Amino acid sequence: MTTLNINGEVREVSVDPQTPLLWALRDTLAMTGTKYGCGIAQCGACTVHVNGAPVRSCQLNVGDAEGMEITTIEGAESKAIEALRVAWNELDVPQCGYCQSGQLMSAASLLERTPKPSDQDIDNAMSGNLCRCATYQRIRAGIHRAADILEA
Amino acid sequence: MYAKILNQLTAPKPVSRRRFLLGAGAVAGGLAVGFRLPPAQAQEGETAPINPLNAYITIHPDNTVTVLSSQFDMGQGAWHGLASLVVEELGADWDQITVKGVNGNPAAYGNLTAGGAFQLSGGSSSVFTSFDRYRVAGATAREMLKAAAAKRWNVNVDSLVVSDGFVRNGDQAASFGDLVADAAQIPVPENVALKPREEWSTLGSDALRRFDTDPKTRGTFTYTGDVQIPGMLTAVMIHPPRFGATVKSFDGSKALARDGVEHVVAIHRGVAVVAKTMFDALQGKELVEVEWDESAAEKRGSDALLSAYRETVMNEPEVVARTEGDAPAAIKQATQMVEATYEFPYLAHAAMEPLNAVAHMRDDGVLDLYGGHQAPDLYQMIVSGMTELDMSNINLVIMPTGGGFGRRAVLDADVVTEAAMVAKAIDYSAPVKVQWTRENDTLGGRYRPATIHRVQAGLDENGNIVGWDSHIVSQSLIKGTAFDSGAEVDNTVVEGASNLPYAIDNLRVGATMPQVGVPVLWWRAVGSTHTAYAVETFIDELAAKAKKDPVDYRLAMLKDHPRHAAVLKLAAEKAGWGEALPEGRYRGVSLHESFKSYVAQVVEISIEDDLPKVHKVVCAVDCGIAINPDVVRAQMEGGIGFGLGAVLAEELTLKDGYVQQSNYDAYTPLRMNASPEVEVHIVDSDAGPTGVGEPGVPPIGPAVANAVRSATGKHVTTLPFQKGMRA
Numbered sequence: 001m002t003t004l005n006i007n008g009e010v011r012e013v014s015v016d017p018q019t020p021l022l023w024a025l026r027d028t029l030a031m032t033g034t035k036y037g038c039g040i041a042q043c044g045a046c047t048v049h050v051n052g053a054p055v056r057s058c059q060l061n062v063g064d065a066e067g068m069e070i071t072t073i074e075g076a077e078s079k080a081i082e083a084l085r086v087a088w089n090e091l092d093v094p095q096c097g098y099c100q101s102g103q104l105m106s107a108a109s110l111l112e113r114t115p116k117p118s119d120q121d122i123d124n125a126m127s128g129n130l131c132r133c134a135t136y137q138r139i140r141a142g143i144h145r146a147a148d149i150l151e152a
Numbered sequence: 153m154y155a156k157i158l159n160q161l162t163a164p165k166p167v168s169r170r171r172f173l174l175g176a177g178a179v180a181g182g183l184a185v186g187f188r189l190p191p192a193q194a195q196e197g198e199t200a201p202i203n204p205l206n207a208y209i210t211i212h213p214d215n216t217v218t219v220l221s222s223q224f225d226m227g228q229g230a231w232h233g234l235a236s237l238v239v240e241e242l243g244a245d246w247d248q249i250t251v252k253g254v255n256g257n258p259a260a261y262g263n264l265t266a267g268g269a270f271q272l273s274g275g276s277s278s279v280f281t282s283f284d285r286y287r288v289a290g291a292t293a294r295e296m297l298k299a300a301a302a303k304r305w306n307v308n309v310d311s312l313v314v315s316d317g318f319v320r321n322g323d324q325a326a327s328f329g330d331l332v333a334d335a336a337q338i339p340v341p342e343n344v345a346l347k348p349r350e351e352w353s354t355l356g357s358d359a360l361r362r363f364d365t366d367p368k369t370r371g372t373f374t375y376t377g378d379v380q381i382p383g384m385l386t387a388v389m390i391h392p393p394r395f396g397a398t399v400k401s402f403d404g405s406k407a408l409a410r411d412g413v414e415h416v417v418a419i420h421r422g423v424a425v426v427a428k429t430m431f432d433a434l435q436g437k438e439l440v441e442v443e444w445d446e447s448a449a450e451k452r453g454s455d456a457l458l459s460a461y462r463e464t465v466m467n468e469p470e471v472v473a474r475t476e477g478d479a480p481a482a483i484k485q486a487t488q489m490v491e492a493t494y495e496f497p498y499l500a501h502a503a504m505e506p507l508n509a510v511a512h513m514r515d516d517g518v519l520d521l522y523g524g525h526q527a528p529d530l531y532q533m534i535v536s537g538m539t540e541l542d543m544s545n546i547n548l549v550i551m552p553t554g555g556g557f558g559r560r561a562v563l564d565a566d567v568v569t570e571a572a573m574v575a576k577a578i579d580y581s582a583p584v585k586v587q588w589t590r591e592n593d594t595l596g597g598r599y600r601p602a603t604i605h606r607v608q609a610g611l612d613e614n615g616n617i618v619g620w621d622s623h624i625v626s627q628s629l630i631k632g633t634a635f636d637s638g639a640e641v642d643n644t645v646v647e648g649a650s651n652l653p654y655a656i657d658n659l660r661v662g663a664t665m666p667q668v669g670v671p672v673l674w675w676r677a678v679g680s681t682h683t684a685y686a687v688e689t690f691i692d693e694l695a696a697k698a699k700k701d702p703v704d705y706r707l708a709m710l711k712d713h714p715r716h717a718a719v720l721k722l723a724a725e726k727a728g729w730g731e732a733l734p735e736g737r738y739r740g741v742s743l744h745e746s747f748k749s750y751v752a753q754v755v756e757i758s759i760e761d762d763l764p765k766v767h768k769v770v771c772a773v774d775c776g777i778a779i780n781p782d783v784v785r786a787q788m789e790g791g792i793g794f795g796l797g798a799v800l801a802e803e804l805t806l807k808d809g810y811v812q813q814s815n816y817d818a819y820t821p822l823r824m825n826a827s828p829e830v831e832v833h834i835v836d837s838d839a840g841p842t843g844v845g846e847p848g849v850p851p852i853g854p855a856v857a858n859a860v861r862s863a864t865g866k867h868v869t870t871l872p873f874q875k876g877m878r879a
């Protein structure tokens with residue numbers, strides 16, 4: 001039995017401690033907002049926040065996640081992510097949307113670190129998040145828009 | 153025709169030898185995605201009007217409205233498009249609307265590009281096939297709601313006004329939800345008039361934002377892989393290591409000893425490890441030993457295949473798709489002869505959600521199959537044949553998926569049959585989700601075929617093209633499959649080359665289609681993904697020889713193709729074609745028609761590390777009436793990114809029959825840092841709506857290549873650039 005702190009709640013999971021957090025979230029806790037895309041830290045679809053930093057949940061084992069503060073897309077409600085949601089809705093950023101949980105979690109971390117990111121900052125922070133539908137232009141515009149919303 | 157297909161399918165024959173006799177028309181127009189849209193077939197044979205409240209729209213007593221989509225949504229916005237068609241006529245409030253996929257009513261859902269008898273999403277045809285149908289549904293339902301209100305209030309229908317989900321008569325108002333039970337009793341009116349375009353309130357504008365955006369920002373949008381059923385197990389597949397191999401024997405005992413692994417079973421496509429969770433299944437998979445029968449496996453590598461193609465392409469083509477005048481003779485007599493040979497790699501769809509499907513035998517004996525079903529009627533028939541369940545006991549639940557790009561339109565229902573057959577193999581004792589790993593997905597075949605083109609042309613003393621002879625060597629997507637109609641030419645191989653719009657008197661486009669054991673499939677924009685590149689870069693090659701401006705050179709040959717010419721002019725004008733650029737920046741242009749839409753793109757690049765860095769793309773598109781302009785823009789942006797990633801760095805190779813790339817570390821789609829600014833201009837048109845999901849893809853590669861020529865003088869003929877420019 002492993003005790004996880006997810007979205008401010010204590011959740012007990014009885015899985016092999018080697019289980020990647022991604023699968024514990026999706027299969028054991030039925031929190032399916034976090035997506036599987038590659039399993040090898042190449043796509044970013046599984047991005048969650050761990051102690052405030054963006055982490056690929058396919059790479060973090062449940063055993064190692066014990067005691068850490070985990071936030072998933074379902075529980076994310078920081079000012080940054082709410083501003084991003086507004087921007088995403090204004091601009092209709094998603095196409096299939098499958099990558100967008102991860103995009104938003106990465107973008108929220110970026111805005112928390114860098115409230116007014118440049119295009120170069122966005123390239124650096126977001127190039128680990130694949131979008132096969134290639135919504136990149138709108139992701140970029142959405143991040144700039146969210147930065148403006150936060151500033152206002 | 154549906155009945156005919158059904159008879160074919162339900163006849164007791166082994167599944168592997170079944171043929172889906174759709175006829176040449178359906179093949180050319182339907183799944184073959186490359187096609188002509190048949191003009192006058194709409195509604196043919198549909199005599200009694202379809203009750204929209206049974207087939208297209210569900211109005212709930214709580215006043216929510218569900219639009220029932222015949223079209224599968226893989227992210228392209230088909231659901232949004234169909235809902236916007238309904239809402240314009242129905243008079244519902246946009247916030248009332250949700251959409252879900254449906255099937256099981258071919259008369260109502262049959263795709264009009266495939267003769268109308270067969271439900272199918274593909275060929276960028278969702279709006280084309282739904283444009284009248286879903287507006288008529290909305291208008292008819294509205295009239296039924298009005299008739300119900302008129303009866304209730306004992307007033308004349310003409311005094312009623314419908315808007316925001318209410319029918320009103322002066323101060324009286326009733327919601328759709330309140331009226332629906334009465335409306336359902338009203339006889340279905342015929343020939344309901346549709347609003348003329350001038351009266352549209354939301355259609356054709358950006359007023360309606362996508363209904364599915366918000367849940368996609370909260371992780372609450374449910375994809376196939378997110379389906380939850382109590383007691384559901386997850387299966388991971390072990391597929392043959394080489395195409396065409398089969399399971400000889402397997403030992404699952406070690407896997408079964410692991411906690412969480414419930415079953416290890418062999419099915420028609422490999423061995424499935426069935427476990428409590430994905431992680432259990434993945435761990436179990438490592439412990440299974442499989443012995444493969446590789447006697448029929450494809451053991452050639454892509455190098456060997458391509459070098460064989462290189463010889464083949466020098467010979468006469470096996471089939472001729474188009475011929476006018478005498479191309480070889482005209483080229484021989486020309487002042488100048490120009491020639492190029494192009495090489496295109498295998499490409500993977502690589503959608504972000506790896507393939508998956510869920511099978512659940514319900515207590516009432518109905519097998520629910522959840523998945524991204526692009527051809528649901530077909531999948532139902534195939535699963536019926538394999539499971540020996542009656543068709544009426546197979547229910548397809550059409551789920552959205554994380555991308556698709558053609559990969560979920562398969563003639564053998566691959567992953568859907570895996571879910572059904574794993575469920576059957578465990579005696580339907582639990583619901584089963586088959587979830588492919590990324591590796592399953594990348595290694596699993598169904599690629600855009602590797603292709604070689606040889607193009608020769610003759611120029612006269614003024615640089616005009618007097619002859620054009622092109623030979624394409626590519627596996628066929630259709631031949632030898634269940635959809636082989638026997639037609640000599642597979643249009644999906646030659647489309648984009650055989651319908652070349654330029655006025656050339658002596659023209660020949662031929663193809664040779666070798667048999668190779670690597671499975672191939674339509675990949676977003678299909679044949680045009682390679683033909684556009686060969687045609688449009690070769691035109692620039694000829695323009696250079698003729699010392700003419702590439703835009704002028706094209707326009708001079710497009711006198712009979714005003715829609716082509718118009719998008720080309722628009723893109724050139726918006727991009728400032730001919731105007732000076734900053735030092736180190738170069739432009740390239742291209743033009744292509746696919747799926748009855750016309751797209752021209754002008755790119756601006758620089759060269760960094762010997763590769764093109766694309767800064768900006770100006771795209772002009774004529775897709776007829778743009779019913780949702782922002783979706784058109786999004787599809788152009790996405791198509792450009794998809795196509796650009798491919799020409800820059802995507803390539804699948806095989807060594808001795810083994811695919812060499814298995815994940816995104818080696819198969820590398822476009823990322824943010826290589827993503828250009830895209831500016832889209834939509835031609836204002838009154839023509840019927842045509843495709844947008846695919847037509848943004850073909851022009852980007854050649855536009856970039858033409859810019860590379862301006863920058864370096866080099867004509868890149870081998871893709872991806874990563875290979876072709878560094879060779």
Ligand code: FES
Pocket residue numbers: 035036037038039040041042043044045046047056057058059
């Ligand atoms: S699934 Fe974790 S990075 Fe792709």
Ligand code: FES
Pocket residue numbers: 094095096097098099100130131132133134135227504554555
């Ligand atoms: S929106 Fe489809 S993968 Fe990003």
